[in-house]
Amino acid sequence: ETGVTQSPTHLIKTRGQQVTLRCSSQSGHNTVSWYQQALGQGPQFIFQYYREEENGRGNFPPRFSGLQFPNYSSELNVNALELDDSALYLCASSSQGEDTQYFGPGTRLTVL
C-alpha cells in the first residue's frame, strides 16, 4: 500500500509569485485535504476535495485554490504569494465518511 506523497519537498518563491504543490493520495482514498502549518503552530485546514469538487473550506482567501483529478491526486495553488504564506503545507487523504486522515510528509514553502 502506497502512502501519501507530496512534491516538491522544499520550494522557495518570491512575494507576488504563484506556486503549485502536488499530492498523491493513499491507494483507495477518494478524499484529500490540505493544511497550512506555520512554524510553531498546529495545522490549519485550507480545504477538502471529494470526487473532484471542493467539499469544505477553512478561513483562507480565494487566492488559495485547488484541484482534484480523476485518479484522486490533487494540487494546491497559491497566487500572489505573501511572506506569511511561508509554511509547511500538508496533504492528507482519506475515504469519504471515514474519521481518520493519513498525512503526507509536507512541502516546505519559503516566500522571500
Add this chain to the structure above:
Amino acid sequence: AQSVTQLDSQVPVFEEAPVELRCNYSSSVSVYLFWYVQYPNQGLQLLLKYLSGSTLVKGINGFEAEFNKSQTSFHLRKPSVHISDTAEYFCAVVKGGSYIPTFGRGTSLIVHP
C-alpha cells in the same frame, strides 16, 4: 465551533520517566478525538483515536489516552519514554459528521538521556 487547547507548549522529561501531555477541547456536540505525532521535517502520524466505547484508548509506541467527557479532556500518557519519542505532539478534535479536524498548537516533548 470546536477548539482544542494543549496546555503545555514544551514538556521536558528524562528517559524512562512517565509523561502526560494535556489536551482539553470545547464543543457543544459529540466529537472524535485524535493524537498525532510529528517528527522533525516529517508529516503527521496517527498515534491513537477515540471514537466511542471504552474511554481508555491504546495507540502505537506504547502511548495511551483517556477520554474524560465531564472534564472535556483527552490527555496522552506513556509510562516510560525513550529518546526516540522526542517530537511534536498534536491533539485534534473532529465534530461528529464533519470529518475535518481542528488541531491544537502542539506540545514539544523533549526526552533527555
